[in-house]
Amino acid sequence: MVLHYSVLASGSTGNALYLETEGQRLLIDCGLSGKKMVELLGQIGRKPEDISAILVTHEHSDHIRGLGVFARRFQTPVYANEKTWQAMSPVVGEIPTDQKFVFQANTQRSFGGLDIESFSVSHDAADPMFFVIHEQERKLTLLTDLGYVSGQIKGMIRDSDAYIIEANHDTEMLMMGRYPWSVKRRILGDTGHISNEESGLALAEVLGNRTKKIFLAHLSKDNNMKELARLSVGQRLEGSGLKIGRDIGLFDTDPEHATQLTAI
Template sequence: MSLQYSVLASGSTGNSLYIETEKHKLLVDCGLSGKKMVDLLSQINRDPKDLDGILVTHEHSDHIKGLGVFARRFQIPIYANTKTWQAMSDSIGNIDSDQKFTFETGTVKEFGSLQIESFGVSHDAAEPMFFSFHQEDKKLTLLTDLGYVSDRIKGVIRESDAYIIEANHDIQMLMMGRYPWNIKRRILGDSGHISNEDAGLALSEVIGHNTKRIYLAHLSKDNNMKDLARMSVEQKLGQYGIQLGEDIGLFDTDPDIPTRLCAI
């Protein structure tokens, strides 16, 4: 039984991840319009009517923009922790009680053979959490929207087969850019976003023998570039003796183009 996935969209304009096992199909976040979500799924030949649930990481608009409309249209269950439900209630509109489910931080939820491990992160939201997906001996980790990668998180995500990890900004581009200082301070702070170098450093401590694919996610359109992010992460990994190539692939994500549906 394989675990398949596609990063449908990633960036400041909207985020969503598709996860599929033999018997279940799930989304993580729904940060684009309902119409766009249908289009993104169609690009990987998937139908929203087949979805079994939507997991929510946190209430920021680039993660829940289309959530209410999309879930109501296709009658999809939504899973979020209690504080996130409270924080996003006004933004997503009325959701029928039979579509509302609680998935608390630090717990594991099962969808058949798929085990989903939730863990908290440091970000300026009510109670942000991300996930490691376990299918038999396979493991996929999604980790974006956090100010730093703690030792606790590293312990949870270590030795994943694939990582979808934030490489939000290049520090020099951010500091020289047009953002006001209060926004720069927020991004650089412990509740903001991790840089290319931070991503590379964290990966150097968690990559295992089974790690085959790394996706750089949530790149800032103003303070980063794909080539720069890849180069920075590759250089940082090289400093710790980890070489990318045939054994470990490094891949881009896009704000509005899904990655190829892959299996681990």
């Protein structure tokens, strides 16, 4: 089997990741309207009724906006930890009991040929968690929405074949921007979001010989730019001896358009 994936959307306005192996088609998060989710799946030639399950990282609206509508319309099973279920239930509305499943943080579940490992992160949500996806010897890390990358997380995600990792903001743009200080302090804090610089520093510590692709995700629409994120992270990686484009690929994600379906 081969693991294929596409970042359907990523950014302040909505997030969703598509995963596919033979017999399994999963979403991680469903943070855009139900209609937009159908459109994004169509961009990669996939149908919403074929989704086997949706896994939820946390209850913030840019990760669950279309969840209730999508799950009800297509009878899709949904997996989240108990605290996230409690926090998001008033927002997503009623989901049939036989579609609701618990996937606790810091545990592992199998979905066909995929073994998915959840881990806790520091973010201002009820019980936020992200995932390392294992398919035989291959490994894909999804890591956004966290205030810092702990040593424990670095150990878990080390030497992944590919990373989808947060590069939320340029610190100078954030500090000079229009946000009130309370919001800036939240973003910069230990339960906020990591910057371009912090993303590059973390990646430089965890990349291994098999790492081939990095997708920069969850960019702020007000406090970042794709070119700036690529430049900042790329400089950090090249400072550690890697050549972007030769040793490793560095790619954008987008809030409106899916990345092409990619194999690990």
